[in-house]
Amino acid sequence: MIKSSVDPECTGQFSQLFLDYIKLKPQLSPFFNVFPRIQYFESLINGKNFPSHNREVLHKALEKQYEGLEVSELTSNQINSVKHSGTFTVTTGHQLNLFTGPLYFIYKIVSTINLAEQLKSTYPDYHFVPVYWMASEDHDFDEINYFKLDGKKYQWQTDQKGPVGNFKLDQSFKTFFEGVNHFVPDFFREAYLSSNHLSQAVRKYVHHLFGEKGLLIIDGNDADLKSLFSQVIREDLISHLPHELVQKQTEELELLGYKSQIFPREINLFYMEEGLRERIELDAHGRYKILNTDIIYSKEEIEKLIDQFPEKFSPNVVLRPLYQEMILPNLAYLGGPAEVVYWLQLKPVFDHFGIQFPALLPRNFAMILDIAIQRKISKLGLEDIELFQSVEEWKKQFLEEHAAFDLTLAQEKESLKKIFDQAGHKAVGLDQTLEGAFQAAKVRALKILEQLSGKVRKAEERKQAVHIRQRMEIQEYLNPGGSPQERVENFMRFYLGNENFIQELFELFDPLDFNYLILKMNHG
Numbered sequence: 001m002i003k004s005s006v007d008p009e010c011t012g013q014f015s016q017l018f019l020d021y022i023k024l025k026p027q028l029s030p031f032f033n034v035f036p037r038i039q040y041f042e043s044l045i046n047g048k049n050f051p052s053h054n055r056e057v058l059h060k061a062l063e064k065q066y067e068g069l070e071v072s073e074l075t076s077n078q079i080n081s082v083k084h085s086g087t088f089t090v091t092t093g094h095q096l097n098l099f100t101g102p103l104y105f106i107y108k109i110v111s112t113i114n115l116a117e118q119l120k121s122t123y124p125d126y127h128f129v130p131v132y133w134m135a136s137e138d139h140d141f142d143e144i145n146y147f148k149l150d151g152k153k154y155q156w157q158t159d160q161k162g163p164v165g166n167f168k169l170d171q172s173f174k175t176f177f178e179g180v181n182h183f184v185p186d187f188f189r190e191a192y193l194s195s196n197h198l199s200q201a202v203r204k205y206v207h208h209l210f211g212e213k214g215l216l217i218i219d220g221n222d223a224d225l226k227s228l229f230s231q232v233i234r235e236d237l238i239s240h241l242p243h244e245l246v247q248k249q250t251e252e253l254e255l256l257g258y259k260s261q262i263f264p265r266e267i268n269l270f271y272m273e274e275g276l277r278e279r280i281e282l283d284a285h286g287r288y289k290i291l292n293t294d295i296i297y298s299k300e301e302i303e304k305l306i307d308q309f310p311e312k313f314s315p316n317v318v319l320r321p322l323y324q325e326m327i328l329p330n331l332a333y334l335g336g337p338a339e340v341v342y343w344l345q346l347k348p349v350f351d352h353f354g355i356q357f358p359a360l361l362p363r364n365f366a367m368i369l370d371i372a373i374q375r376k377i378s379k380l381g382l383e384d385i386e387l388f389q390s391v392e393e394w395k396k397q398f399l400e401e402h403a404a405f406d407l408t409l410a411q412e413k414e415s416l417k418k419i420f421d422q423a424g425h426k427a428v429g430l431d432q433t434l435e436g437a438f439q440a441a442k443v444r445a446l447k448i449l450e451q452l453s454g455k456v457r458k459a460e461e462r463k464q465a466v467h468i469r470q471r472m473e474i475q476e477y478l479n480p481g482g483s484p485q486e487r488v489e490n491f492m493r494f495y496l497g498n499e500n501f502i503q504e505l506f507e508l509f510d511p512l513d514f515n516y517l518i519l520k521m522n523h524g
Helices: 016-022 026-031 038-047 052-065 073-081 103-122 171-178 186-193 198-213 223-227 230-238 241-255 299-308 320-327 337-343 347-353 371-380 384-388 391-402 410-427 434-463 465-478 501-508
Strands: 002-006 087-094 127-134 146-149 152-155 216-219 269-273 276-282 288-290 313-315 330-335 359-362 365-369 516-520
Touching: 002 384, 016 026, 016 337, 016 359, 026 241, 038 103, 038 330, 038 359, 052 073, 052 216, 052 223, 052 320, 073 127, 073 198, 073 216, 087 103, 087 320, 103 127, 103 198, 103 330, 103 365, 103 501, 127 198, 171 186, 186 198, 198 216, 223 230, 230 241, 230 269, 230 299, 230 320, 241 347, 288 299, 313 320, 320 330, 320 347, 330 337, 337 359, 365 371, 371 465, 391 465, 410 434
Parallel strands: 087 127, 087 330, 127 216, 330 359, 365 516
Antiparallel strands: 002 516, 146 152, 269 276, 269 313, 276 288
């Protein structure tokens, strides 16, 4: 593929807060720690104080989570490396989308692996492990129960509830799988059909795709890992300090004119067990009520539960980043534009618990153009930046540039005005009231001319119908259903015809380049 790029701002896809962050606007410096430039990672390495006990717990958890999965010597070495003080991680996280979901899931992991390699090249005395954090505790199944390929939506219907990582790949899944079995690659077939739960299948297919690049996959839904988080769980439930800290930071951002991405709650934890993940709230009697259930705990009971079963508590979006940084020796988090923005609301919580705030990197953004769409773009003479222009805006400009004469009839309107103004001026000498009559007639005539200019424009549209249809086809290709390609299309759209597709992304992506990439296929 051939790479070019545009400024993210011209795409119209990003918030002002995100754009100001990647432009390193001075007013945002209090909201993060270190800006993601390769030379600044040295301060993160030197400032990272990750306890050896946490490394041992992490190592044990990874060994347990990889049990039963055939791993290479590289993966085994990566797992063992986390015990050593010179090993650090760089992390991305994502939901357990079916068959990887939209393209940007792949982009996230490629960006993360490339960052680890760049850090190793710059700081050879240390070891850097790329990590994919599985959002196995998420319970919003509707967000992940489908994938889209070539304009068709493939969806798994089930009545299972609770954390999606625990969803059984039961008969409802097997029925769904029969509808896609004929075209999915073998590694998906093996991953899903050999697994009992969704989290197992996701680990297998992600490991197949990226294990040879040294990627480790971690599931935060782990009792031993949650034990490292018990102090935060207790403080969120009892004193609600995380809510206060994030609320204050959010207000500071809003004073600068930025919109909030997330909204902290008094309690930022879910209660979780098999088939259940529900919010925890205080009732009028100071008891801890699990919403949509009959479960209620007193203060003493819930404190005992934290000590005995920390895995029953699941952090929401406010606390999950802190949990990640407490169980990983992490230096950087790579996420989408919304993720980068909401992390900026969280730094005071990290400071309070004495946890280093990582470098925040936007994952690489990309648009892929196949050969057929490149031909249409070339016929219309579209520049890269014009691919992000709305069809209506482009059409107006295109018709005006290619019309035989001015579609607005501006010259004719000006001439008509002069005729009525001159005639009206002369008529005033005969009767003062005639000036108003001429002005009223001018308005009516200009309206008629405006109607005619609309008919002329429609006629020009019919004349240019082929070009307009081509531009609309380009728009639908780049923004299927009105959303950017990377947020809709599955990577199989390109992988099925080119098994080197992901490897080509590794060669083209630079995690420290925040421009929007346009990748033009030169084969297939």
